[in-house]
Amino acid sequence: MTSEPATRAPQKREYAGTDTSRRPVWQRALRWETGLVVVLVATLIFGTARSSDFLNSTTGFYIGLNMGEIAIMALPLMLIVITGEIDLSVASMLGLSGCVMGQLHSQGWPIGLAMVAALVVGALGGALNGVLVARLGLPSIAVTIGTLTLFRGLAEIVLGARTITDFPAWMTSIGVVPVPGTQLSYSTVIFLVLAVIFGVVLHATRAGRAIVATGLAPEAARFAGIRVNRVKFGLFVLSGVMCALAGILFTLKNASVSYDAGTGLELNVVAIVLFGGVSIFGGRGTVIGVVLSVVIFGTLQQVLTQMQVQPEVQNIIIGGLLLVSVVLPGGGEAVRRLRARLRTGPHLARAPGTRRLAPPSSSDSSMQSEEKK
Amino acid sequence: MTTATSVLGTRFARGGALLRAREVGIGVVLLLVFGITTLHNHNFATANSVQQLLSGAALIAMLGVGETLVIVTRNVDLSVGSIVGLSAYVVGDLFKDHPGMPVILGFVAGIGIGAVIGAINGFVTAALRVPSLVVTLAMLYIIRGIDGLIVNGVIITSSNIPNAFIAIGFRTIAGIPWLAIIAFAVVVIVAYAMRSFRSGRDLYAIGSNPEAAALAGVPVARRIFTAFVISGSLAGLAGALFLALHAEVDVTGGTGYELLVVAAVVVGGVAIFGGSGTVAGAALGALLLNTINQALVASRVSAFWNEAIAGALLLLAIAFDRWLSLRVARGLRSAEGAHRDL
Secondary structure (H helix, E strand, O other): OOOOOOOOOOOOOOEEEEEEEOOOOOHHHHHHHHHHHHHHHHHHHHHHHHHEEEEOOOHHHHHHHHHHHHHHHHHHHHHHOOOOOOOHHHHHHHHHHHHHHHHHOOOOOOOHHHHHHHHHHHHHHHHHHHHHHHHHOOOHHHHHHHHHHHHHHEEEEHHHHOOOOOHHHHHHHHHHHHHHOOOOOOHHHHHHHHHHHHHHHHOOHHHHHHHHHHHHHHHHHHOOOOHHHHHHHHHHHHHHHHHHHHHHHHHHOOOOOOOOOOHHHHHHHHHHHHHOOOOOOOOOHHHHHHHHHHHHHHHHHHHHHHHHOOOOHHHHHHHHHHHHHHHHHHHHHHHHHHHHHHHOOOHHHHHHHHHHOOOOOOOOHHHHHHOOO | OOHHHHHHHHHHHHHHHHHHHHHHHHHHHHHHHHHHHHOOOHHOOOHHHHHHHHHEEEEEEEHHHHHHHHHOOOOOOHHHHHHHHHHHHHHHHHHHHOOOHHHHHHHHHHHHHHHHHHHHHHHHHOOOOHHHHHHHHHHHHHHHHHHHHOOOOEEEEEHHOHHHHHHHHHOOEEEEHHHHHHHHHHHHHHHHHHHOOOOHHHHHHHHHHHHHHHHHOOOOOHHHHHHHHHHHHHHHHHHHHHHHOOOOEEEOOOOOOOHHHHHHHHOOOOOOOOOOOOHHHHHHHHHHHHHHHHHHHOOOOOHHHHHHHHHHHHHHHHHHHHHHHHHHHHHHHHOOOOOOOO
């Protein structure tokens, strides 16, 4: 934990994505989000070519209805991934909060109170993840696989084999009718409002910068006065609450809930976040990318369903897109390395760490003293 | 100087003993669970019940061995569940179309399928330097999709599979199920390789510090590639055995195994960020999780509690592992301190 402050000579280092303003326009346009827009337009053209009335408000409504809960869970997960952690318990939390709401309602609680209780359960579950990851320093992938099983198990204890269906009709209709005056489902509107809030917070506030800094260089962030562990803890709690919200909407949409609600959705949510250009190593990601990713997945699903493509092929396409989303940037890097190797001969280019040998500093301290020109 | 070295030596030996104690610890917990359950329900200790325990754990244990190789290098393989499903169905399909096919060819086909997918995982991860979590998550979807296309609603049933093949799923030698023997053989072979082969030690070096390993001349990319191929092959083998055990398979075969396997590996003391852990520990972890599940059933605990208890135990295991590694690290640090004082 010893820091070597100003004594070290400033070291020039390029960080991908830290300063793009000096690059030529065409390179600045070559962002992941631009690619997503192209994919989205291609999907829309494809869908319209297949059936001319594809682009109407009904399609939009159904896409929103299908994707709403997943999209709401994707927003906090994006922030967690940006800090370099992951939350695989999201779908189990969706199920657990839905079950809590259903059980309390069937025991005569007013529906509003049952919803609040579900949100509290979400916050508590998120706090458990947060304590284990941020306070005890346990690896989040292992912890959240554990809580994935735990939350699903708790849902099983709460509801057992029962399915709760006796929700008031005026509530369940919220799940399937558009918001008055629009053609969007309630979950879509909630997602859009949340996306704007998340976007502003992530890209335009101190808290957002703290999240990105935490992911880019945790040590440097700590030296800069960011309470890294508190940031992570807060995000896990936020994720729990958002998943509970998604669980409430999911329950209202289906007008029923059983313990296995939403099983396996966690992988879809992770896939959407990663396809949205959020780096699994943390420190990089935009809200607009995740929103585009949600729209692409939803549209593609709708197109393929209308074409009566089997769900198996849809799986292959989802997996293929995900693979492409990491191979494309990684492939470019591999080509660059290959060219570097051809230029400098195999020996120099082989050891990836040679560059770091010169001053024995950690990457964090060198980044602090980095001088931008 | 010699004293310092010997202090360091004993500290390392103590660290080693602690790590070894990890497997002993799992064994003790295993016996405790088994003993307490038997007190509640005497049928739990019958040969039949124990055979079921071993057979049930064998598949996950085998997958855990492959997963350990991958996780030790700081990677993860989430595609194993889908590989099990695809391999099981394709092997079944082969038997259905070629009823006279020798049993051994079924295994060869299963392992081959797994090896090819493992090679794809390994190539994309190692050569393109892409995070394995994303790659294998994508492959999980792709393979499950391909599986669905091949299955196309047709379920393989026991009438499609030769009896000699199904026999492997339930026959025993001296009371020990075939499946457990195969899994045990896999564990012993891989454990020996990981302990004594240079390539095995390289995997630990890569997981401890990839850059240092590369500078020390370890062929990092090739080793990671090999780890994925072995993990895929074992998943393919597990797929063939899945078919033998269940004697039928549809599109859902092996669904969700990936998280079970990671859970078993973590309970078995393999550090999720690489560099430490043994395949024997992973196999014991699989056996422990399966025993706990069966014990809950045998103790007539409501089945609804199973999953929650399994999840809580997993969290405990992770926390315990962290506590243990912190203790080992503190021990090593104080040894270094003693060295400086001299």
